[in-house]
Amino acid sequence: MRILDRYLAWAVIGGTLLTLGVLLPLMGVFILADEMDSIGIERYGIADALLFMLLSLPRYAYLIFPIATLIGALIGLGTLASRSELVAMRAAGLSVSRIVRAAMLGGLLLAILAFVLGEVVAPVSEQRGVELRRQALSGDVAQRTPDGFWAVDDGSYVNIREIRSGTSLRDIFIYRVDATKGVLTATHAGGARYQDGHWILEDISRSTASAEGVEVERIASAGWDSMLDPGLLKVVVADPHALPVWGLYKYIRFMWVNKQDAGPYEVAFWGKVLHPVLTLSMILVAIPLLLGSSRSTGMGRRIFAGIMVGILYYLISRTFAYLALLFGMNPFLAAIAPPLLFISGALMLLRRVS
Known part of the structure; x- marks a missing residue:
């Protein structure tokens, strides 16, 4: 059984890495397109824009990681389903709960990877990219x-x-x-x-x-x-999502001491703390989508379903974030509500499939 657990876990991991390999180049194209208007200002050239794009990719990889995990689980486990391997496993006595546990093992490894990416790699690369961009645009002044x-x-x-x-x-x-x-x-x-x-x-x-x-x-x-116009100053404003979780915590305490509104930073803080839960919840959502569909369901439909679920999650999470910022909703509740909703829906679907 341990061999099957590793097999299922690696199917999830492989599908997620494949998805990131497809999505990140697309994100890079969009980032580069946004930088085209700035090319030619002071010393900011195409090489600077390419370097800024490369240094920004770790942060965007962290942001899209849960959606990539969802699509990756659908691709990886969907490949097994299309080859009737999941059916054979269940016929051999592998329960749905065992499939969920094996997939969650892969998700746990992916959550650790996302944590390292978002809290160690992305803040450093993002800060470096913004600094290089600012120096090129401001002429080193x-x-x-x-x-x-x-x-x-x-x-x-x-x-x-x-x-x-x-x-x-x-x-x-x-x-x-x-x-x-x-x-x-x-x-x-x-x-x-x-x-x-x-x-x-x-x-x-x-x-x-x-x-x-x-x-x-x-x-x-x-x-x-x-000469300090708003366009230049916006370059150096710290984006809450670009700070590591411990940096956000220190900054929130600083704003509390100075009696300033720390709402956006609190929402970003709890979103980062609960990011691993979100990654695991996406895998939990993917399994009933697979087990509830027929073996003949094409990969395109599975990917489309994953994209639709990802868009739905984005809309729900943005709604709760705005509720926290505009109406004073507790930031922790605003951050944990969307994953809990998806986990509850996935458990209900799993019960029906079982």
Whole structure:
């Protein structure tokens, strides 16, 4: 029986890897197509776009891993069903629960692979890709550091501690030195917003140091002509899904301490924590789809069924995520509800098949 368990597990693993081998090149084409509009800006060329695409693929592989597992299980186990091997196994006394257990063993190995991919490989490659893209697009005038985002802006040195979005900034420091007059100007703004093609600084404190002394003035708001447009700043905004789970946890605690809304990061955190459960639930869904169909069902129909189930899951998971963000639903419940719904449906179908 152990030989059959390994045989079924490897059928699931092989089908999943085959599916990833087909889907990832397609994802790469889509990523490269999105980058075409940026090619030619500053030093960003086709080689940079190709490198950015390659470095982004691990993250997209992690995101599509559950769907790839579902389709892979349908392909791998479906191949056995089309050759009547599953029928022969059941006729030899192999129960449906044993088939489920063997398939879940393969799913467990795939879940471990997905965890390593999403928590170790993808964050590093994604960060590197974004950094290389940003350097090429900004002409090496900007740098992301632990102390925030630094940039050289027409003779001024700008430090932005928090980029909420491409058009909303918090905690901005601007330093400018006039060597001819021997004047140093240090400006701090509590926030900035992009409006009508210009930046508006708010809650400004400006200190001017010269040979005569230091002058300090406070201004409610003022315009700021800067080369840092929202398009450049959006490149360095951290995507919650691109952070590892421990990085998300630390960032969520930081936002709690500063009394900021951590909703998107909490949803992403629980989604990553429950990602292995989602991978296993997809295999559980695939088995009743196979056992409930005839041996003559073509591979195309099985793949189509897997794609439809994947789309359905995506719509349900997005719905719960929006409920958490817009209506204050508990992020853990929003993340665990879709896998539980699919597991419940799969168990009901398995009971009917058994």
